[in-house]
Every structure is written in C-alpha cells, then in structure tokens.
Amino acid sequence: MGDVIETGPNATAQAQLEFAGSAIVEVGPSTQVYVFSQSGTGREIILLTGWIKGETISGTYRYLSPRLSVETNGGNVLLHATEKSVDAFVERGSASVTFGSGMATTSSTDKLFFSNRVSQPKFSSGRPSADFVAEMPICFRDMLPSRLPRFVGKSVPKPERDHDVSYTEVERLLTLPPRWRKGLVVRFKSRLQDRGFRQAIEAHISTLPEWKSALDPEHQQSNAGPGR
Amino acid sequence: MRLIVKFNLVLCAVFIIVFVIASVLANSLLENNAKAEIEGNARTMIEGARAVRTYTSTQINPLLKTQLTYAFLPQSVAAYSANEYFKQLRKKYPDYSYKEATLNPTNPTDRATDWEADVVRLFRDNPERPELVDERDTPTGRAVYIAMPLKITNPACLECHDTPDRAPRTVIEQYGSSNGFGWKLNDTVAAQIITAPMRVPIQRARHALIAFMASLAIVFVILIIAINALLTLLVTRPVKRLADLASQVSLGNVDAPDFPTSGSDEIATLAASFGLMRKSLIKAIKMLEG
Secondary structure (H helix, E strand, O other): OOOEEEOOOOOOOOEEEEEOOOEEEEEOOOOEEEEEEEOOOEEEEEEEEEEEEEEEOOOEEEEEOOOEEEEEOOOEEEEEEOOOEEEEEEEEOOOEEEEOOOOEEEOEOOEOEEEEEOOOOOEEEOOOOHHHHHHOOHHHHOOOOOOHHHHOOOOOOOOOOOOOOOHHHHHHHHOOOHHHOOOHHHHHHHHHHOHHHHHHHHHOOOOOHHHHHHHOHHHHHHHOOOOO | OOHHHHHHHHHHHHHHHHHHHHHHHHHHHHHHHHHHHHHHHHHHHHHHHHHHHHHHHHHHHHHHOOHHHOOOOHHHOHHHHHHHHHHHHHHHOOOOEEEEEEOOOOOHHHEOOHHHHHHHHHHHHOOOOOOEEEEEEEOOEEEEEEEEEEEOOOHHHHHHHOOOOOOOHHHHHHHOOOOOOOOOOOOEEEEEEEEEEOHHHHHHHHHHHHHHHHHHHHHHHHHHHHHHHHHHHHHHHHHHHHHHHHHHHHOOOOOOOOOOOOOOOHHHHHHHHHHHHHHHHHHHHHHHHO
16 A cells, blocks of 8 residues: 655655656655555556656656646656646656546647646646746756665664544545545544544545445444345 | 266267167067967966856756756856856956857857958868957957857757757747757857957056166166266276376475375276386486486
8 A cells, every 4th residue: 555745834845755766756845645556667656735746767657636647658747736726747758648537648849738727728838837837846947866875775764653644634635536545444444433533534424435334334234234 | 078977978878779779679579478468368268268168068057957948047058157257257357358259149149240250250161270369440449359169069059059849948938949050060150259459468568668668777877876986986086186196296296195006907007107107207306406
C-alpha cells in the first residue's frame, strides 16, 4: 500500500522522492501526494493537492489527479492541483495527458500546458499560463538534482509516530475517485474507534459507501448470511 | 664678455636644441607607447569578454536551460554576460566602449552599423585574420578601435540561432522570430569591437611628455648651477687672483704674497709657472739694481 506524503505550508517545506534510476519527484509546499502503485518499471502517483514536479528517466510514470492525469516515459512534468483546478505542464520530453476520464492527448509544441478548472472549458496551449508560472515553487524552474548519493553509507533516521490521523487530514485521500480507493478502508478502519473519525465517516457515508461494512460489520455479516 | 657668460650662453643654446629634439622624439615615442598600451588593454578586455562568454555558454546556460522554459533570462546569453562584464569594467575604464557588432542579431541593439558591418565582412573574407586595429573619425573626435572576430564554435549556440522552431519559446516571445536565426557552425557572425577616443593616448602621451621634459629641464638647471659653481671655484676665481698678483708684481711689488699652489691641475701648473717666472723676474730686477 502506497505512502502518503504531506508537506507543510512553509515555502521551503518540500520533499523529494527518488526512485533510483527511474525518476525524481519533487513535492512542493502545502502538498499531499499518494504513491498509489509501484511496479518494476513504473509508478502511479496521485496528487491530492499542491505541486509536484516529476522528472522521469526511465519506466512509465503516471501522475494522476481526479481532473487530469499525465503519463510519460521520459519527460519532465509539473502538476498543480487545487480543489477547483488542475494544471499540468510538460516541461521536457513528451507525455500523454488525459482530462478526467476522457481521451488521451499527446503533448506537442502547441500542447504543453493543460488546464482543467471548474466552470471553465478545458484547454491546452504551448506555454504555461502566467498564473501557473508565478505561483510555481521557484525550485521547480530548475532541473532536480539527485540527493540520493548524499545518503549512501549514512544511517537514515526512521520516521516516528506522531499522531493518529483525523478525518480532515485524510479526507482528500478517502474521497478520491472509487478506482483509487482500493485498500483505504482496511488501512484506516482502526481509526473508527475514534469518535470524531467515525462521526465524520458517517456524515459522509453517501460519498464513502465502501465504509458501510466497516461501520456496521455485524449488520453487513447478517445481510450477507446463508440463503442470501 | 666674461668666460662664465660665454659658457652659459653655449650651454643654454645646446639645451634648447637638445630640448626640442628630445621633445619631438619623446612625443612620438610616448604616443606610440600610449597607443600600444591602449591596444594591449583592449586585447585583454576582449579576451576577458571571451572568457565570460565561454563561462556563460558552458556553465551558466546549461544551469538555466530549464528556467528558460518559463521566462527569458538574459543571464543565459553569452553576449549579455560579455556586455555586463564590460559595464563593470567601464566603471574603472570609462573611456573604453564595447560592442558585439552582429550582422543578424537576436537583440536589435547588437546590430552592426555600416562601418562595423564592414569589419565583420572583412573577418568573414579573411577567416585567418585574428584582429583589426584602426582609427576612425567620430562625432566626438578621432577614435582608435580594436576588433576581433566572433565565430560560432559551440554547437549549443545554435539552439537559439538555428531556426525559430528550435529556439526556446521565451526567446521568441522576447525578440520575435525574424532576427538572429540562420547561423551556421564556424560562421563569423559578429565582431567584438573595443573603441577608445584618440584623445586618450594623446593625453597620456602629453602628460608623460610634460613630466619627461620637466625632468629634463630640472636636470639641466642643476647641471648649469653645478658647472657655474665649479667654473667659478676652480677656474675664474684662481685666474682672477693670479691676474691680480701679476699686476702687483708688474708694478714692482716684489713683496706680494706667493700664489698658493696645490694639486696638479692646469691652474696649479699655471700658478707654479707664474711663481717661477716671478722669482726669475725678482732675480733679474735685483741684478739690475746691484
């Protein structure tokens, strides 16, 4: 099950994911990323909110978001997601871009920037919008240097348990499109013991139907009993 | 006319002749030296600009390449770096000016004027020629310039100057797609030209000449004073005293004191001979009286 990486709001709060030999992914400030799947030659990384820049060296990388997804085999891709919009820019190389669940478009000289915003028509252009460039973390303007060699031979501190997640903290993750929710109920079921978490799930049960069995396992079992 | 006056007149005449000849020769020599120094400075400045260009295109440009996707950064352009480098130099050398005169530039401010275009064409027609040094008239007076050809030897330069399709979009947005393209590898596309007004070497030569001639005059004055002092001390004063003594002896004053002699110079020899003559004269007078 994939890791969820979240950065703080400070401008310097960033994280870098390095998939040795295949890609470097920079996570900007105020960003939530979910490493959805990893195979030998590729990854699927879901951007829940914020900024990511992915430099793919080899393999197939899919940078996903509910409104827009980008797949590349060797390009640099930037994604910016907010609640109401997703913008993507193919900085180098080529990529295949899909608006929602529509048809994929291959990037070209005139189609490098893609935007999908609420109540606005989807569009693509050869240049990133001025807003996109202005809001982009400044370090995203450069090539991403590999930092992995710095940690060779050094003991890396293990992450420590800080606190149990609240519903608000994982709401974006739990409300992803159903095809990306695989395993989330099992992962966070134990949090139902927390009253606040449970109440939040119950309040949003109409959009989280997969949680019904976890909320009331006995009822579900009796419904699924013999003869039914 | 007194001997010392004659001496001084001759020395002054010789000094004036030497002064005029020295000033003419020194002026020409110093002017040539000042020009050579300016040319040397200009060569060093051009080599410096070349070094900055190479540094920019091999080290800075690759670092900014990704950033060029988002915004045009003049710092990634070799010509910009060279001009910025020269801007700093001009703070110390305000008389010098620098231009990368280009036949087909991306930035219109680099476009070669008529005479600059001729210089670039000269380098194109004579690829082996390393530089051109010449003078030209300008509205502010005569100027000396040194020019060196700029050849495209780094294929990376062609990314922005080959075809508009290959150039970064941000460059096209900044300068359009009609200028600065069609360059070829090993083409002479521009000339680095450093110009300095002629008054600069002339002023330098004049200052040096004034200092040199003043030194020469001071040396001559010291020489005249020394010669006059020596002439008075060693020649005119002893001769005058000897002449006074001779006058006294000629008037029959045989008791006049002897002329003190020391050394072996011509005055001492003359005094010794005078002493002998005086003794013989006294002896002859005494024989006549006896």
